[in-house]
Amino acid sequence: MSMTQPQQGETLMQIRNLDKSFGGVKAVDDVTMDLRAGIVTTLVGPNGAGKTTFFNLITGNLPRDGGEVTWLGRDIAGVKPHRIARAGIMRTYQDLRLFDGMTVWENVLNATEYGALPIPLGSAARAARRERIERVLERTGLADKRNTRALDLAYAERKFLSMARIMATEARLWLLDEPASGLDPASYDRFLTILREDVAGGVTVCIIEHNLDIVIGISDRIAFLDRGKLLADGDPQTVLNDPELAKIYFGERT
Numbered sequence: 001m002s003m004t005q006p007q008q009g010e011t012l013m014q015i016r017n018l019d020k021s022f023g024g025v026k027a028v029d030d031v032t033m034d035l036r037a038g039i040v041t042t043l044v045g046p047n048g049a050g051k052t053t054f055f056n057l058i059t060g061n062l063p064r065d066g067g068e069v070t071w072l073g074r075d076i077a078g079v080k081p082h083r084i085a086r087a088g089i090m091r092t093y094q095d096l097r098l099f100d101g102m103t104v105w106e107n108v109l110n111a112t113e114y115g116a117l118p119i120p121l122g123s124a125a126r127a128a129r130r131e132r133i134e135r136v137l138e139r140t141g142l143a144d145k146r147n148t149r150a151l152d153l154a155y156a157e158r159k160f161l162s163m164a165r166i167m168a169t170e171a172r173l174w175l176l177d178e179p180a181s182g183l184d185p186a187s188y189d190r191f192l193t194i195l196r197e198d199v200a201g202g203v204t205v206c207i208i209e210h211n212l213d214i215v216i217g218i219s220d221r222i223a224f225l226d227r228g229k230l231l232a233d234g235d236p237q238t239v240l241n242d243p244e245l246a247k248i249y250f251g252e253r254t
């Protein structure tokens, strides 16, 4: 299979021959790809394909066994997750990892302190940060819940809070791990609106998603992983119409 990658935009992240094994399992096996500015890349593949491990390798949550990852031309081998976040790469987790005892506001504020946003020095900068958080809470539907602890939120609200934490920073690359799974239709529409607006505003997104409607609705490009290997990397229609990949995706491989 040789499929071409969209060529729009500068290369933000270059991934070369990335490897990671757990015991005898090759979770990520010789993966090479570029993440280009303005391109929405969706990672698809069956359960256990290595998608989350791939995220963990590029965010410094797991050490790689081999290969290279560069961000804006700099090797990020061995760089700690918080430094990678500060450099402009923010992510969500399938299990969300919110600060349950903190309020919505505090969770978002925490992300701006942790992630890619300059520390506000002086009252004007602090006011600008408050306004920025305010706007994010409006867009995610959480404005009325600002003083609610994360623990006390409904499921969809918790998912939006994990998005809000990223949106409040100036991260250039968002890595989203199944952000829309389990959302009701209204929340799902809100999620797509947010994503489209922020992509139009210049954010680059790599998203792990199982819902094919979402995959088709937002992807510029699909990267198909199976057993750690990148089997295809190209435009959505070509990848999704490949009968061999469909068999793997729907668990009908022979």
Ligand SMILES: Nc1ncnc2c1ncn2[C@@H]1O[C@H](COP(=O)(O)OP(=O)(O)OP(=O)(O)O)[C@@H](O)[C@H]1O
Residues within 6 Å of the ligand: 022, 025, 026, 027, 045, 046, 047, 048, 049, 050, 051, 052, 053, 054
């Ligand atoms: N910390 C770990 N220790 C041992 N094995 C692991 C670990 N993390 C992942 N694996 C294994 O690595 C492989 C890839 O797992 P990974 O979670 O990256 O897949 P995935 O594509 O994200 O799956 P899903 O769609 O189910 O979330 C699987 O075989 C998994 O069991």
